[in-house]
Amino acid sequence: MPGEVIDRPNPQPPPSNLPEYVSDLLVRLDKPTLADKTNDVIAKYRRAANYIAAAMIFLQDNALLQRDLKFEDIKPRLLGHWGTCPGLTLVYSHLNLLIKKHDLDMIYVVGPGHGAPSILANLWLEGSLAKFYPQCSQDAKGLHNLITGFSTTGGFPSHINAETPGAIHEGGELGYALSVSFGAVMDNPDLIVTCIVGDGESETGPTATAWHGYKFIDPAESGAVLPIIHVNGFKISERTIYGCMDDKEMAALFSGYGYQPRVVDDLEDIDADLSNSMEWALSEIKRIQAAARSGKPIMKPRWPVLILRTPKGWSGPKKVHGQFVEGSFKAHQVPLAAAKTDPEELKMLQAWLESYRPKELFKENGDVVDDIKSIIPTEPERRLGQNKKIYDTYEGLNPIDWRKFVAKKGTSESCMKAVGKLLEQVVKDNPKTFRIFSPDEFESNKLDAVLNSTNRNFQWDQFSNARGGRVTETLSEHQCQGWLQGYTLTGRVGLFPSYEAFLGIIHTMMVQYAKFGKMAGEASWRKPIGSINYLETSTWTRQEHNGFSHQNPSFIGAVLNLKPDAARVYFPPDANTFLSTMAHCLQSKNYVNLMVGSKQPSAVFLSPDEAENHCRAGASVWKFASTEEGINPDVVLVGIGAELTLEVIAAAELLRKKSPELRVRVVNVTDLMILGASSSHPHALTDEAFDALFTSDVPIHFNYHGYANELKGLLFGRPNMHRVSIASYNEEGSTTTPFNMMLLNGTSRYDVAIQAVKGAARRNDRVRLHLHELVSELNGLIKSTQKFIVEKKTGMIASLRIVNYGIETTE
Numbered sequence: 001m002p003g004e005v006i007d008r009p010n011p012q013p014p015p016s017n018l019p020e021y022v023s024d025l026l027v028r029l030d031k032p033t034l035a036d037k038t039n040d041v042i043a044k045y046r047r048a049a050n051y052i053a054a055a056m057i058f059l060q061d062n063a064l065l066q067r068d069l070k071f072e073d074i075k076p077r078l079l080g081h082w083g084t085c086p087g088l089t090l091v092y093s094h095l096n097l098l099i100k101k102h103d104l105d106m107i108y109v110v111g112p113g114h115g116a117p118s119i120l121a122n123l124w125l126e127g128s129l130a131k132f133y134p135q136c137s138q139d140a141k142g143l144h145n146l147i148t149g150f151s152t153t154g155g156f157p158s159h160i161n162a163e164t165p166g167a168i169h170e171g172g173e174l175g176y177a178l179s180v181s182f183g184a185v186m187d188n189p190d191l192i193v194t195c196i197v198g199d200g201e202s203e204t205g206p207t208a209t210a211w212h213g214y215k216f217i218d219p220a221e222s223g224a225v226l227p228i229i230h231v232n233g234f235k236i237s238e239r240t241i242y243g244c245m246d247d248k249e250m251a252a253l254f255s256g257y258g259y260q261p262r263v264v265d266d267l268e269d270i271d272a273d274l275s276n277s278m279e280w281a282l283s284e285i286k287r288i289q290a291a292a293r294s295g296k297p298i299m300k301p302r303w304p305v306l307i308l309r310t311p312k313g314w315s316g317p318k319k320v321h322g323q324f325v326e327g328s329f330k331a332h333q334v335p336l337a338a339a340k341t342d343p344e345e346l347k348m349l350q351a352w353l354e355s356y357r358p359k360e361l362f363k364e365n366g367d368v369v370d371d372i373k374s375i376i377p378t379e380p381e382r383r384l385g386q387n388k389k390i391y392d393t394y395e396g397l398n399p400i401d402w403r404k405f406v407a408k409k410g411t412s413e414s415c416m417k418a419v420g421k422l423l424e425q426v427v428k429d430n431p432k433t434f435r436i437f438s439p440d441e442f443e444s445n446k447l448d449a450v451l452n453s454t455n456r457n458f459q460w461d462q463f464s465n466a467r468g469g470r471v472t473e474t475l476s477e478h479q480c481q482g483w484l485q486g487y488t489l490t491g492r493v494g495l496f497p498s499y500e501a502f503l504g505i506i507h508t509m510m511v512q513y514a515k516f517g518k519m520a521g522e523a524s525w526r527k528p529i530g531s532i533n534y535l536e537t538s539t540w541t542r543q544e545h546n547g548f549s550h551q552n553p554s555f556i557g558a559v560l561n562l563k564p565d566a567a568r569v570y571f572p573p574d575a576n577t578f579l580s581t582m583a584h585c586l587q588s589k590n591y592v593n594l595m596v597g598s599k600q601p602s603a604v605f606l607s608p609d610e611a612e613n614h615c616r617a618g619a620s621v622w623k624f625a626s627t628e629e630g631i632n633p634d635v636v637l638v639g640i641g642a643e644l645t646l647e648v649i650a651a652a653e654l655l656r657k658k659s660p661e662l663r664v665r666v667v668n669v670t671d672l673m674i675l676g677a678s679s680s681h682p683h684a685l686t687d688e689a690f691d692a693l694f695t696s697d698v699p700i701h702f703n704y705h706g707y708a709n710e711l712k713g714l715l716f717g718r719p720n721m722h723r724v725s726i727a728s729y730n731e732e733g734s735t736t737t738p739f740n741m742m743l744l745n746g747t748s749r750y751d752v753a754i755q756a757v758k759g760a761a762r763r764n765d766r767v768r769l770h771l772h773e774l775v776s777e778l779n780g781l782i783k784s785t786q787k788f789i790v791e792k793k794t795g796m797i798a799s800l801r802i803v804n805y806g807i808e809t810t811e
Contacts, residue, residue, distance in 0.1 A: 013246045025251040027262040027304075029280055033272045038375075042093050042271050044361060045125070045372045049089040050315055051356035052121035052143070056150035057082060058339060058349060063147040064140060064366060065358055069350045074340040079151040080158045083332040084198060085118035086314040087230045091196055092122045093375065094274050095384060098282065100377045105190045105223075108384045109181045111207075112198040112230065113159040113171015120146065120156055120164065125368060126376045128165045128385025132525045140366025162519035162526065165385035168489040170516040173508055175204030178227060179482025182213035184389075184490045185223035186472075186483070187432045191389060191490075192285065194226045196308075199242040200235040206478035211257045213479065214303050215460045216472050220292035221432075224285040226278075227259075227305045232312040234329035250307050260284065260302045265309035277306050297466050300459075317352055320345070392527040393491030397586055398429040402579040409576075409607045415642065416537055416599035418575035419582050420449035423495070426586065427454050427470045433492045434586075437480040438473045441499050445537045446599040481506040485513050488530050493586055497535035500596070501543065501552040510534075510555075514562045514592050521565065521590065531568075531591035534559075535582075537599045539705065540729055541643040544741045548734045551741075556706040559594045560672070560713070564681040568593045569672040571705060573645045574604045576611035577670055584615070596705060598642040605649075605668075618671030618683060619693060625649045627656070630665035634760035634767065636694050637752060638667045641705025643738075644747055648703050651752035659774055661766040664756060667693060677717030690718060697723065699759030703747050704728040725755050740789045743782055750778045750785070 016022075033039065055063060057080035062073040088110060099106050110119060123129045124146055129136035136142045149155030156163060160171035169180045181195040201207055214225065231250075233243035242250065247263050254261040262280065266273035281304035288301040313331025318324070321344075325335045336345040336352075362368055380386045405421045407413035426434055427450060435457075436442070436450065443451075455469035472483060477498065484494045496503075513532060520526040540551035559567050568591045572578035578597050585593040605622070606614055614620045623629035625648075637652060639645025645668050652664045669675065673683040678690070685693065694700050700723055704711050708728040715721055732744040742748035754775055761768035 053117035081114035088118035111177035175206035178210035180486040183483035183486025191223035199240040259305040402583040413575040416446035420447040499538040503555040618674035619669040625666040633665035650749035
């Protein structure tokens with residue numbers, strides 16, 4: 001019938017119509033069986049891990065099945081994902097063999113993040129849980145705590161996260177495991193990351209792009225990723241695309257990507273098949289690396305990829321109530337969802353768990369038998385859950401002297417050009433611990449000074465190949481974010497510069513990463529790591545030429561919503577403050593740093609000493625732009641953002657001429673977080689400090705780069721906020737001029753001056769006397785300027801020049 005789900009065990013994809021020679025693209029190996037002893041031990045190991053994983057989903061008591069199950073032994077709420085677990089354990093068991101045999105430095109990145117029962121079971125078997133969580137000791141009590149606590153209050157969650165030893169990838173949102181893996185091996189020449197990618201995850205755009213990641217890996221300087229695609233055919237309730245592709249189609253796809261594919265699917269002797277395939281893959285990795293490190297690199301090497309075909313929920317219930325479970329989507333989560341209340345399902349659960357023969361696997365004290373432990377790497381740091389590159393490897397950067405690159409106060413300089421010179425020095429001083437991951441906008445963002453001392457790192461380009469480039473540039477923001485995460489979580493420091501409008505593409509990736517960071521901070525065994533650093537340029541204020549689609553500061557709000565311990569948002573107003581801010585962010589730890597700035601030349605307002613003091617305080621009164629250095633003002637004008645601050649200063653200068661009796665205090669805020677209500681953020685000003693900066697009762701007008709609601713949310717809770725008005729980006733603008741962008745969004749100098757006059761009139765009778773006249777004049781200037789822009793197709797407007805501590809207008 002139309003729409004009917006055809007449910008059958010272990011379905012095979014229909015044959016393709018590709019020619020037979022495509023099959024020759026697959027790597028074929030002889031498959032000698034493993035030694036009997038090894039085969040027996042690895043089978044026991046997998047039975048033990050699968051038993052523990054299944055028990056974790058169901059049992060709140062009777063963890064070792066010492067008696068028949070009763071309803072009270074079953075958890076009241078059954079949570080967890082069984083379907084992927086047997087495959088994850090199969091791979092884990094063979095990685096143990098491979099590591100032990102070859103003394104490998106390896107970590108395991110798991111794309112199917114909800115396979116936590118499998119990973120936790122393996123971590124318990126190898127003793128990694130006991131190392132970091134003594135309550136999960138390798139005995140009956142520790143096993144009871146693990147099994148009964150899983151996915152309950154105080155226990156491990158049902159997905160892999162920062163609480164999971166060995167993890168560098170948050171297993172919530174799918175699509176990023178492979179790019180994170182490539183980021184982890186960069187500048188880690190001895191590291192191999194085995195990344196298992198689910199066939200459901202493979203349907204995401206980020207994963208589809210991530211297959212190209214090895215084209216940015218120089219095997220002379222970096223490690224290797226061994227991707228394993230776990231094709232079990234089903235997602236939560238539907239077939240997968242890869243599950244419907246036969247071997248020839250998979251071979252054509254991955255050969256096209258540039259890999260050597262090998263299918264692992266001999267269910268009769270899966271251990272021999274996988275063991276031989278891993279040995280082959282490792283030999284290929286070593287061959288490619290040896291060539292590169294001997295000075296004779298292989299141009300466009302074809303890295304290995306394994307395609308592992310096993311049934312969904314393998315070794316679980318075959319059928320339940322007459323319907324196939326193993327090999328179907330019904331194995332995805334909880335195969336026996338009614339085991340708490342249905343006698344038949346309870347009996348099936350008992351049979352399922354007994355099928356692993358736990359009495360052969362566990363000693364009387366609850367630990368596993370010695371045979372099982374014999375395949376686990378002897379050296380603890382070689383175990384997948386205890387590799388120090390995952391939890392204690394921060395290297396940091398050499399000290400950064402930003403003052404070498406400062407601009408002279410009173411001149412004009414592009415913030416991004418100044419930062420580019422600083423980053424060039426950082427690259428020189430940190431050739432193996434710092435990288436820039438950029439969408440295809442690096443030179444457009446005026447950071448090209450970096451390229452004076454380094455190349456781009458793109459291995460499939462003959463002019464970038466094997467040159468140690470520190471700039472990794474690609475059009476995919478998802479890829480850049482994944483690389484940055486993997487690189488940062490394994491101890492190094494990275495930077496992600498981007499057009500402002502398109503950082504929102506990785507909004508949820510950033511949030512997932514921040515959640516990982518929050519939980520990592522609560523895990524005492526995880527040591528600090530470098531901050532994750534975003535540089536937001538090509539902002540809406542100067543994207544008038546690209547139009548409305550390029551005007552979007554929403555990523556600011558995404559960072560503001562993070563936990564206060566992590567969120568940092570900076571708006572350096574000139575080149576010198578930007579240099580100070582960049583140096584601080586690159587040397588900080590555990591934060592999500594967002595720096596927002598302009599790439600166009602703009603006034604340098606502050607000397608190096610003033611810039612440092614300003615950045616340290618987060619905000620300050622700009623006496624040179626204020627009336628009588630800001631003493632006893634009628635209104636406080638606040639600029640947040642380089643262009644928005646320029647308009648505030650221009651408004652203050654305009655008011656000197658139009659309303660000399662109006663007293664103005666100009667404040668610039670560079671650290672947005674200081675505005676939050678007292679104690680809401682580590683940087684938040686006390687109410688006393690807030691009043692000292694903004695006064696306690698004078699009207700305040702904010703000219704803010706982002707959305708007004710962000711600022712309202714920060715200021716909520718501060719006393720006497722009825723005096724505040726806010727102008728900000730208001731979703732207006734298209735192809736026009738830079739100044740018209742300000743006019744359209746109500747953030748121009750004329751708009752700021754109008755708000756200043758209205759605010760000051762509440763306190764100053766002289767200003768109030770001329771309120772209507774002056775506001776009318778300023779509104780007239782707005783209309784005449786817009787008319788001029790439309791007619792003349794240009795937006796020339798008076799600019800500012802800082803002269804000592806005064807301001808002059810230049811035409």
